[in-house]
Amino acid sequence: MPNRPNPFAKTRRDHADETAEDYVEAIADIEMASGSCRVKDLSERMQVSHVTVTRILSRLSDAGLVAREPYGPVGLTPRGLEMAAASRTRHETVVAFLERIGVSNATAEHDAEGMEHHASKETLEAMRRYLRHDGSAMTEEDAGNRQ
């Protein structure tokens, strides 16, 4: 018997859900930054072809997260907005946490993008607790001086 029973399991499902969150988050970001979101914006952001974006948007539209009309801009439904807000909060928690332990902003943004989908409620709470109670940013030097 494996000594680590099956902490795995679900990890390998949910890829489609992660995609949904990433897209919804990106749409909210882009709308916020430039006023409206187009397929092109998403294909650049996600670094995939516009074809891939179109197909995924169509799935998200069926799922009731995205509002879409041919050749038009991409919008979020109320449910999409909800998901975007939750994703954003979680994303910001992970980024802030990584920076706090000394990771550069660029790396924190990059790693958070992947990690955020796997941080459970409990882990996110631990991160927030850490952010609340350890007020100082930790640089490499700080880390050396701490004890």
Place this chain on the structure above:
Amino acid sequence: MPNRPNPFAKTRRDHADETAEDYVEAIADIEMASGSCRVKDLSERMQVSHVTVTRILSRLSDAGLVAREPYGPVGLTPRGLEMAAASRTRHETVVAFLERIGVSNATAEHDAEGMEHHASKETLEAMRRYLRHDGSAMTEEDAGNRQ
């Protein structure tokens, strides 16, 4: 323009590589724990059908990570062993780190499974630095008392 340029990008590729690492790590674990690894052990561990395991093993065998013969046990090639060792180290770092900030062992194991694939070298180093320099385990109570 999005304010977050494209920290995304690769995030959505590499799923196959993550699978490879997960399987190789699992094989090493199971061999360690029970002496030999069978398809059945993996299908239980990963909670997927034996069919899925077989197909993935065949891909990993083609990739030179896994040694395989029909109806026989599953082994790792030298390259597979290398990958398993690296994965294990990284996994243990993430688990230890999560526990250190107050996450329960069960949750740490679970979250690490997904997060470890997205922790860059820089982030892993920050975690190890934190583990080295902050010797005490942090419980929820500790967190409250710290400042």
Place this chain on the structure above:
DNA sequence: ATAAATTTGTAGCAATGGCTACACTCTGTA
């Protein structure tokens, strides 16, 4: 107002990872 350029949609292919159903091999025991 037209032509050119950009954007979006559609068709159709590939790889990955799920599955069920069915066939085959292996093992252990009657």
Place this chain on the structure above:
DNA sequence: TACAGAGTGTAGCCATTGCTACAAATTTAT
């Protein structure tokens, strides 16, 4: 030894996410 049951393999289906190539629409410029 022979058979039952457990373990594997194979066929073939589906969904997701990539892609290129080509077609249609929209926007921009002339």
